[in-house]
Amino acid sequence: MRSILAIFCVWICFGVDASTPSAGCSKIPEVENAEVSQSSRKSNYTDGDKLEYNCKTGYASLLKITFNCTKNKWTKLRDGKCSLKRCELPEDIPNGRYIIVSGRSFVFGTTIKYICKDDYQMMSRFDTRTCREGGWDNQLPVCEEVSCVPDNTEENVRVEGLPDNEGLIRYGHRLTFSCIDYGWILQGPNEITCLSNGQWSSPFPKCEGETCPLNTTVEDLKMERFPNIDGPVKPGHKLIFSCNREGLKLKGQKEITCQSNGEWNSPFPKCEEVMCVANLTVNMRSDVTKDGHPVPEVSVRPGHTITLLCVGRGVKLQGEKKITCLSDGQWGNPFPKCLGGKCGTPPRVNSADTIEMTKNEYNSGERVEYTCFNKYILDQSHPYSKYLTCEDGEWRGNIKCLQPCSVSLEEMDERGIQLRWRGREKIFSPHGDRIEFSCKKGKSSIGLIQTCNDGVMNLPLCV
Structure with a gap:
């Protein structure tokens, strides 16, 4: 009786409602192959709170798994279940195969990768597929035969x-x-x-290739490009020239080509005034003079006419004595010649003299022989010889005497050399002579044998 009264006193004295249980839901229910979602996790749960579960990887549920805290107890609202999820057997692709990258037995989350056969290449954006709730994601990839795409090539x-x-x-x-x-x-x-x-x-x-420069400052010169395109002049391109007004003629190459080193194969030509030029022989005169004296070279403009004559006994003019300069710089008639006649005294030649007494007059066809002074050598290689010949009143031919070499003792002392087989006399050797030197005591050098070449000898240096 006392215990009943004590309990009644607690209820009355402290205001405790004997019908109210302890607040909140305690232990979270365990669900097979599932775990509480992150958004549902709390430290304490009270009436009205909900728990939502997600299936673990490889498992899936048709219904959402949810628990509700009611009167301090967890009540399952939906009877969901996490079962092992599988995808259909992966499809093969032509000219390729697949391998499992992660997972097993094609269950939920398993990833496979497709590989093309040799000589084939993957043409799809994705080469992997993963087992999802709705099956395999991504479309089947495509393997095509390996091929290369040609790049854009330049025109040349x-x-x-x-x-x-x-x-x-x-x-x-x-x-x-x-x-x-x-x-x-x-x-x-x-x-x-x-x-x-x-x-x-x-x-x-x-x-x-290197480009070639365009010289556009040449006066009166007209240039045409081939090919006719703008931009830099490349190797193989050409320039064709002409003069841009009458009375001018081109001096130089009419066509030049750009080379791979960036240089033209010939210099740029020039446009010069058209002139007719005549080099007169010694027995010919013209009516063109300078300061009242005859000139050996005549230059006149187109349209101008000159008169020619021959001088000397027996010399006759062959051809027209009056010739006119044409617009292209050529003479209107073949240039005349002075034929026949006699030659005067043979001309003087440097370092040479005639071997016979000379006459005051020689007939056409006669010749005189020359000999060089002592230590000088007569050059008889073309176009030289030892004769001058009288032809139509002119002496014709070329004579050249090759000079000897001279080396003084002072020059040898300065270069530390001496003659090997001679005394200390001064060298005076003809053209082609080989001289052997030696170094003075305590000195050395190479190239101690030197040859005289038309007055020039390169002396060795001993150090």
């Missing part, structure tokens, strides 16, 4: 080996290259190969 590059009708360039196919324009140099390999990854063994080569 010649490509050989491209297939007809824009066909595939398969693995192992080769292309060869060369430069179309003359003088250009191929920068890169002259042959490349299509590799098994669909790439070329090397980048496509280019044709390069």
